[in-house]
Amino acid sequence: xxxxxxxxxxxxxxxxxxxxPARQYYFMAKCKEWVREFERKNGRPPTAFTQxxxxxxxxxxxxxLAGILKNIGxxxxxxxxxxxxxxxxxxxxxxxxxxxxxxxxxxxxxxxxNPEMKVALCGCMMQEPAVIEKLKxxxxxxxxxxxxxxxxxxxxxxxxxxEKEQKGMIIDIWQDTDKIVENLPVERKYPFKSGVNIxxxxxxxxxxxxxxxxxxxxxxxxxxxxxREIERLVQDGVVEIMLLGQNVNSYGKNxxxxxxxxxxxxxxxxxxxxxxxxxxxSHPKDLSEELIQVMKESKKICRHLHxxxxxxxxxxxxxxxRRYTKEQYVELALKIRKEIPDIAITTDIxxxxxxxxxxxxxxxxxxxxxxxxxxxxxxxxxxxxxxPAAAMENQVPEEQxxxxxxxxxxxxxxxxxxxxxxxxxxxxxxxxxxxxxNDNHMVTGRLSNNMLVHLPGDVSMIGKxxxxxxxxxxxxxxxxxxxxxxxx
Numbered sequence: 193x194x195x196x197x198x199x200x201x202x203x204x205x206x207x208x209x210x211x212x213p214a215r216q217y218y219f220m221a222k223c224k225e226w227v228r229e230f231e232r233k234n235g236r237p238p239t240a241f242t243q244x245x246x247x248x249x250x251x252x253x254x255x256x257l258a259g260i261l262k263n264i265g266x267x268x269x270x271x272x273x274x275x276x277x278x279x280x281x282x283x284x285x286x287x288x289x290x291x292x293x294x295x296x297x298x299x300x301x302x303x304x305x306n307p308e309m310k311v312a313l314c315g316c317m318m319q320e321p322a323v324i325e326k327l328k329x330x331x332x333x334x335x336x337x338x339x340x341x342x343x344x345x346x347x348x349x350x351x352x353x354x355e356k357e358q359k360g361m362i363i364d365i366w367q368d369t370d371k372i373v374e375n376l377p378v379e380r381k382y383p384f385k386s387g388v389n390i391x392x393x394x395x396x397x398x399x400x401x402x403x404x405x406x407x408x409x410x411x412x413x414x415x416x417x418x419x420r421e422i423e424r425l426v427q428d429g430v431v432e433i434m435l436l437g438q439n440v441n442s443y444g445k446n447x448x449x450x451x452x453x454x455x456x457x458x459x460x461x462x463x464x465x466x467x468x469x470x471x472x473x474s475h476p477k478d479l480s481e482e483l484i485q486v487m488k489e490s491k492k493i494c495r496h497l498h499x500x501x502x503x504x505x506x507x508x509x510x511x512x513x514r515r516y517t518k519e520q521y522v523e524l525a526l527k528i529r530k531e532i533p534d535i536a537i538t539t540d541i542x543x544x545x546x547x548x549x550x551x552x553x554x555x556x557x558x559x560x561x562x563x564x565x566x567x568x569x570x571x572x573x574x575x576x577x578x579x580p581a582a583a584m585e586n587q588v589p590e591e592q593x594x595x596x597x598x599x600x601x602x603x604x605x606x607x608x609x610x611x612x613x614x615x616x617x618x619x620x621x622x623x624x625x626x627x628x629x630n631d632n633h634m635v636t637g638r639l640s641n642n643m644l645v646h647l648p649g650d651v652s653m654i655g656k657x658x659x660x661x662x663x664x665x666x667x668x669x670x671x672x673x674x675x676x677x678x679x680x
Contacts (some may be wrong), residue, residue: 199224199263212344212373219347220264220377226354227265230275230308238276239269245292246282248472249436250315252387253343254280257314259377260347273302276310281317283402285574289317296331303333310353312336314343318365319406320578327361334361340407341366344373368408374417382625384655385432385468386425390418390456394438396475398502399513400545400573400581403438412444415456422463431657432468432623435460439475441483454482461492467657468623468640469493473500476524477515488531495532496642499525500540501563504556508545511584518555525563536566536611536641543600544573544593546584553596560603566611566641567668568604572597609667612643616665619675620645624653645670 197214202221209215230238240261244254257278262268266276277299282288292313303309311334317323318339327334336353338345342364352362372392380386393408394401422433435456437443444451453471460469469492474483476499487493503509506517516524525537541556560568572593575582622637622645629636635649637660645660646669661675 208348212371213375216260216344216347216373216376219351220260222351223264223347223354226351231265237265237267239274240266240276240278241269241272241274242278242280243272243295244280245288246280246284246316248387248434249389249392249438250280250282251381252389252436253315255378255380255387256343256376257346258379260350262379263377264347264350272299273306275306275308276312277302278312278314281313281315283315283317283320283323283406284576286576287574289323292317293326293331296334300331300333310335312338312350312353314338314340314346316340316403316406320402322577324363324365332361336362336364338364339366341369341371344371344376370411372411372413374413374421382655383429385434385623385625386430387434387436388418388421388425389413389437390435390440391437391443395442396439396477396515397513399511399584400542400576400579402576402578405578407438410439410442410446412442412447414447415444415451415459418456419459419463422460422466426463426465429655431466431655432470433460433466435469435471437471437473439473439478440471441474441478441480452480452482454480454486457483457486457490457493461490466492470496470642473498476500476521479524484528484531487535494640494642495534496536496538496566496640497528498538498540499528501556501559501568502540502542503545503548503552504559505548505552506555508548508552508555511547512545512581518559522559522562529563534641536643537563538567538569538642539563539565540569540571541600541604542571542573543597544588546573546581546588547586548573548588548596550596553599557600557603560600560607564607564611565604566643567608570597570600570604605667609665612667612670613665615641615643615662616670617662619659619661621657622647622660624649624656624658626654627651643669645672647672647674649674 197217199221202218204222208218242254242258244251279292281292299311318337336349338349349364391412393410394404395410397404440453443453502512504518620639622639624635624637626636628634628646634646635653637645647660659675660672662670662672664671
């Protein structure tokens, strides 16, 4: 927890503070009273289950939701058969929405068996007016709905749910905000690593993407606040942080005293005790020479860069509103490879964007072969209602898309295997993250280049940085063993 507050010492007879986050801690104290009453009545504390759909920023938001629930007295449940269930939703693709609706159907059954159960929905999907109307019509049992801009207000909204006198859905959706509220309780998934939000929103408006419409315009956190948060995390045992933003390269442009992302990285690097720095995501259109040099010179920034391509065709990129050409992207990627030879570059690629021809796909394959991605997340284009691309003509036939997708997948797999094989036999540092899910005599670690390595070990190694010999390359991961050597 970042904000020091004893909930039991908060005067609930006074008016709620107007300033954040003190206001939310006031409502946490009120919620805690309700939880105590539940425990007296039922002989146990209430249980809560948080389900995350979507990106790392959603995952970070869910850690805040879980932190607040824990702070007011809930215990964590391992299934949706809990007293309180919250879905933090994603809406990048329509199938993400359908997954949520499917799960809601199951929750309705659980709630009939447990009338005291509360169900809440939040996140990107909730920013769509059509979704809200569907929830009102078909899922009226949901107790609370809020969006992306007021995640910080969770405790206050939860209090409203407890205090409402009649049944009915509470809906609190903001269309936009300039507010940034941090310093709330956080229940981290890993004690040794953490995400840190440095900015919110997106100004890019790629023609296939709904994110700017549901996350709002770009807003950057003050650098001092970011540094203080990371310092507190390090004091709490964190050795690796991931700086999060829809486009981190745009960081700082809207600050009263503008600051570049590269400058922020320099400041983060100075934090004593912090061993690793990662970040997501970088847009190719504004990845600067300054950033390349900072990454090159850094001892802490991980040797991994996620640089979404989306398409290798300049014509398709223009229709996507990506604001770079094939040639510009290749030049940038090869420059990064030259300046930082040991870097791993990963990417996102969409196949089947409206109007994509076989020649366009060949351009994409050409970029993959030239850049030699260490891994790529490949997607079949999915029409997203509310985006300009959804209204475009020349939607690509399904069979043509499948053929193109299979072609791409083969080239990606070949280049990724080639890249991974280069490191076989080397000794590299790995952060041990967990006991291997298939063999409890093994542990799984993550290298600086983001690849996984499995090695003999036990739970005592989790959270430690270990030098590992990469003995066998298996395409997208390694088998190795702890090496008793000192890396320079």
